[in-house]
Amino acid sequence: MASAPYASAPYGTPYTGPRQTGARYSDAAVYRAPKEPTPTDAPAPASIQPAIPPSASARRPLWWSGATAGLAWLVVGLLTWLLPNAPAGFTEWNYTVESGIATTAGAGLLLALALAAPWLGGALDRLRPAGLWLIALALFTGAWQLLTAKYGVLPTPFFAPPQSLAEVYIDDWARLSDSAWHSLRLLGHGFLVGAGVGFLTGVAIGWSRAVGYWVHPLIRFIGPIPASALLPLAFFVFPSSYAAAVFLIALATGFPVAVLTWSGVAGVNRNYYDVARTLGASQWFLVLRVAIPAALPQVFVGLFMGLGGAFSILVTAEMMGVKAGLGWYLTWAQGWAAYTNMYAALIVMALVCSGLITLLFAVRDRVLSWQKGTVKW
Amino acid sequence: MVALAQVRPPRPAAPTTTGAHIRIRGVSHHFDLKDGPLPVLDGVELDVAPGEFVALLGPSGCGKSTLLRLVAGLEPAAAGELLQDGRPIRNPDPSRIVVFQDPTLYPWRTVRDNVALGLQARGVLRREAHRVEQALALVGLSEFAEVHPHQLSGGMAQRVALARALVNDPALLVLDEPLGKLDSLTRLAMQSELVSLWQRSGFSVLLVTHDVEEALFMAQRVIVFSERPARIKADLTVDLPYPRHRGSPRLAELRHQALGLLGLDATW
Numbered sequence: 001m002a003s004a005p006y007a008s009a010p011y012g013t014p015y016t017g018p019r020q021t022g023a024r025y026s027d028a029a030v031y032r033a034p035k036e037p038t039p040t041d042a043p044a045p046a047s048i049q050p051a052i053p054p055s056a057s058a059r060r061p062l063w064w065s066g067a068t069a070g071l072a073w074l075v076v077g078l079l080t081w082l083l084p085n086a087p088a089g090f091t092e093w094n095y096t097v098e099s100g101i102a103t104t105a106g107a108g109l110l111l112a113l114a115l116a117a118p119w120l121g122g123a124l125d126r127l128r129p130a131g132l133w134l135i136a137l138a139l140f141t142g143a144w145q146l147l148t149a150k151y152g153v154l155p156t157p158f159f160a161p162p163q164s165l166a167e168v169y170i171d172d173w174a175r176l177s178d179s180a181w182h183s184l185r186l187l188g189h190g191f192l193v194g195a196g197v198g199f200l201t202g203v204a205i206g207w208s209r210a211v212g213y214w215v216h217p218l219i220r221f222i223g224p225i226p227a228s229a230l231l232p233l234a235f236f237v238f239p240s241s242y243a244a245a246v247f248l249i250a251l252a253t254g255f256p257v258a259v260l261t262w263s264g265v266a267g268v269n270r271n272y273y274d275v276a277r278t279l280g281a282s283q284w285f286l287v288l289r290v291a292i293p294a295a296l297p298q299v300f301v302g303l304f305m306g307l308g309g310a311f312s313i314l315v316t317a318e319m320m321g322v323k324a325g326l327g328w329y330l331t332w333a334q335g336w337a338a339y340t341n342m343y344a345a346l347i348v349m350a351l352v353c354s355g356l357i358t359l360l361f362a363v364r365d366r367v368l369s370w371q372k373g374t375v376k377w
Numbered sequence: 378m379v380a381l382a383q384v385r386p387p388r389p390a391a392p393t394t395t396g397a398h399i400r401i402r403g404v405s406h407h408f409d410l411k412d413g414p415l416p417v418l419d420g421v422e423l424d425v426a427p428g429e430f431v432a433l434l435g436p437s438g439c440g441k442s443t444l445l446r447l448v449a450g451l452e453p454a455a456a457g458e459l460l461q462d463g464r465p466i467r468n469p470d471p472s473r474i475v476v477f478q479d480p481t482l483y484p485w486r487t488v489r490d491n492v493a494l495g496l497q498a499r500g501v502l503r504r505e506a507h508r509v510e511q512a513l514a515l516v517g518l519s520e521f522a523e524v525h526p527h528q529l530s531g532g533m534a535q536r537v538a539l540a541r542a543l544v545n546d547p548a549l550l551v552l553d554e555p556l557g558k559l560d561s562l563t564r565l566a567m568q569s570e571l572v573s574l575w576q577r578s579g580f581s582v583l584l585v586t587h588d589v590e591e592a593l594f595m596a597q598r599v600i601v602f603s604e605r606p607a608r609i610k611a612d613l614t615v616d617l618p619y620p621r622h623r624g625s626p627r628l629a630e631l632r633h634q635a636l637g638l639l640g641l642d643a644t645w
Contacts, residue, residue: 271481278449279495279545280471289497293485370485370525 063117063124065131070111072138077104080145080163086152093149095170099163110134160340168344175329180348182324183314186242187356190249191310195303198254202261202302206295207287219258227252227313235321245317252313253306260302264295297371300364307360311353326352396428396581397461397472397548399448404457405606406443416606417443421457423600423609425549430575430582432592434635435602441585444607445553448583449475461549471495474542478554480534482526488537489513489522495545512544515574532563536570543574550575552584556591568595572619589635593628594621601638611638 081100085093117124141162147153149161169176201219204211227248234244268291276290318327326349333341401423407414417440425431433441447454450469459466461473474495482491493509496502502509513519516536526534535555542550552571556564572595575582586592592599593615601611613635617627 269481271477271479272483274451274475275477275481275541276494276498277451277469278471278473278475279498279541280469281498285498290483293483296485368485370487370527 060117060121060124063114063128063131065135066114066117066124066128067111069131069134069138070107070114072135072142073103073107073110076138076142076145077101077107079142079150083150085149093161093163094167095163096149096161099166157337158339160343164340165344165347168341172341172344176345176348179324179326179329179345180352182328183318183326183349184352186245186318186322186325187249187310187314190246190314191253191307193246194250194253194310195257195306197250198257198302198306199261199299201254202258202299203265203287203292203295205258206262206265207291219255223255223259227309228316231317231320241317241321241323245314245322248313248317249310252309253303256305256309257299257302260298260305261295264298265291267298268294297368300360300368303360303364304357307357315349395548396579397425398427398463399423399425399549399581399583400460400463401444401448402458402460404444404447404454404459406440406447406452406455407606418447418454419606419608421607421609425581425583428579428581429598430572430584430596432584432586432596432599433602434586434589434592434599434639435607436604436639437587439602439605440607441587441602442553445475445551445583445585448549449473449551451475471499471545472547473549473551474545474547475551475553476535476538476542476555478557480526480531480538482529482534482537482541484526487523487525488518488529491526491537492540492544494541499545508544508546512540515543516540516570530563532559532567535559535567539571539574543578547580549581549583552582554585554587556588557586564591569620571595576619589632589639590623590628593631593635594623599631599635601635611635 077100079100080103081097085096113120113124113127145161148156148159149163201215205215205219206212230248230251231244234248235241238244238247272290272294273286276286281290314325315327315330318325319331322328326345329345330342333339333345401421404418404421405416406418407416409415421444423431433444435441443452446452447459448466450466450473453467461470466473482488483494486494489509492512493502493506496505496508510519510522513522516539518533518536518540521529521533521537526537529537535558538555555571556567559567568591582596584592584596593613597615599613599615600609601613602608603610611634613631615628615631617625621628
């Protein structure tokens with residue numbers, strides 16, 4: 001139809017070579033079309049190979065960056081272990097010697113691995129690219145150790161040496177893991193509710209004019225409000241602070257998921273529907289088998305944004321009213337001027353959030369494996 | 378290509394389907410634009426006999442594709458009536474399958490699942506799954522069943538679209554410039570493939586094209602349309618047996634006639 005211009009084909013690698021063979025007809029009624037020369041970048045089915053790794057038997061070179069990192073960590077370990085701590089006024093840094101010995105041992109292991117690399121075959125292949133990062137981390141940790149425990153250049157209550165982090169994890173792991181668990185549970189409830197409701201809303205607005213008429217203005221009006229602005233309201237409307245937090249996290253997740261699902265459904269190539277309709281598809285088929293799969297890439301963008309929003313409101317809610325979780329731990333640690341505990345909780349939070357995003361991307365890569373190039377997290 | 382056209386395909390004992398009889402009676406149509414209605418079809422009268430291969434030829438944007446959409450039932454005609462075997466065409470129906478200029482494969486489905494689309498949409502996939510393999514074999518893509526569309530070349534993608542149509546055993550195949558975006562070599566080969574598919578299955582074909590040679594090489598009748606709003610200018614019968622030879626003097630003669638009707642005969 002004149003009103004629906006053909007989108008330039010998003011797939012279809014250009015045909016690259018001339019036809020070599022003409023058509024032949026076998027005497028069975030089965031007709032074999034001339035074989036298309038395989039385009040250079042479209043290999044035969046199921047033969048998409050990653051770059052061929054060096055064969056297992058090939059001898060690897062020495063892992064130079066790993067060896068350098070091992071040496072650097074060895075210096076850090078020995079510094080921590082043998083250099084006396086500067087007097088810190090009110091406290092002695094616990095676990096100094098232990099972490100020094102552990103670091104030295106780890107460094108020795110790394111050094112040994114790096115030097116033994118030629119005889120280890122492919123065992124280190126995944127670790128190799130991390131060499132430069134290992135060096136950088138050693139330099140950072142060494143400087144951190146010197147500026148805090150060893151020479152006390154950075155002011156003590158606010159900046160603690162690395163071994164004090166170890167102390168927090170060893171002495172306070174029960175409370176920390178309990179907090180992380182509470183955060184995950186709250187986030188899970190809110191995110192799942194929000195993603196589900198947001199997805200259904202988005203599909204409904206994208207599909208039905210009537211639903212769009214009523215829901216679209218609401219989304220436009222309420223959606224952009226930062227969910228944290230509704231915290232005080234939610235805390236007295238809902239029976240418990242937990243329920244209020246679930247609601248707010250769901251709101252923060254649902255808004256981007258709904259908007260992006262909607263735009264995904266609305267942006268589906270009209271010809272996809274024409275094709276399905278001429279093949280006898282029902283309305284449900286068009287929604288479930290055409291609109292939703294076609295919109296999924298957008299839905300995942302929405303989920304990604306929603307997860308970010310959910311982290312933010314989760315921590316805010318825990319700081320302001322929910323009496324558990326990593327956000328609560330942060331305020332609690334700050335209240336006691338336990339800055340080391342705060343750093344420790346921040347690191348746990350970074351691991352948890354990053355892990356969840358990684359998980360989301362892994363799910364996406366699985367679901368959208370048909371897409372050509374997807375961003376790697 | 379010459380050699381290819383001379384190889385005679387084995388004729389099946391009986392066609393697997395009977396072609397649809399399409400009657401188009403006084404069909405006019407217009408688009409509602411901002412500045413008022415834009416007429417695109419003007420009193421079109423056309424009969425397609427069961428099993429007939431009819432090409433619609435006309436200048437770009439004359440309204441041929443609109444006529445196909447009406448025949449497919451994707452849109453109702455503004456005036457006039459369209460009948461399939463005596464029954465009015467109101468909605469899309471799997472007995473009339475459209476192959477578009479773009480293959481329009483679903484990128485999230487493998488080649489096999491794309492071909493299975495029609496069976497799945499009608500809820501008969503479980504019972505008739507074997508037809509998918511047959512259709513893939515028919516277009517020579519059995520080995521590519523598990524591949525996703527972005528890995529296919531343009532010609533292969535269009536063959537998948539063809540298999541997706543044929544799997545439904547249509548009574549009418551509606552082809553909307555199906556070879557328009559292919560390179561010229563693939564195009565020539567697929568013209569012969571389409572003709573041999575049609576010969577072996579017995580459905581009726583309506584082919585829209587703006588390629589004079591393609592229309593004359595493939596079709597039994599070529600309907601020449603005027604500029605928009607499209608009216609039928611001429612109804613040429615291509616009285617040549619299949620397989621045809623592109624160098625045939627009769628084809629050259631008909632081409633001259635058709636180009637003359639389109640006002641392009643100065644160079645021929």
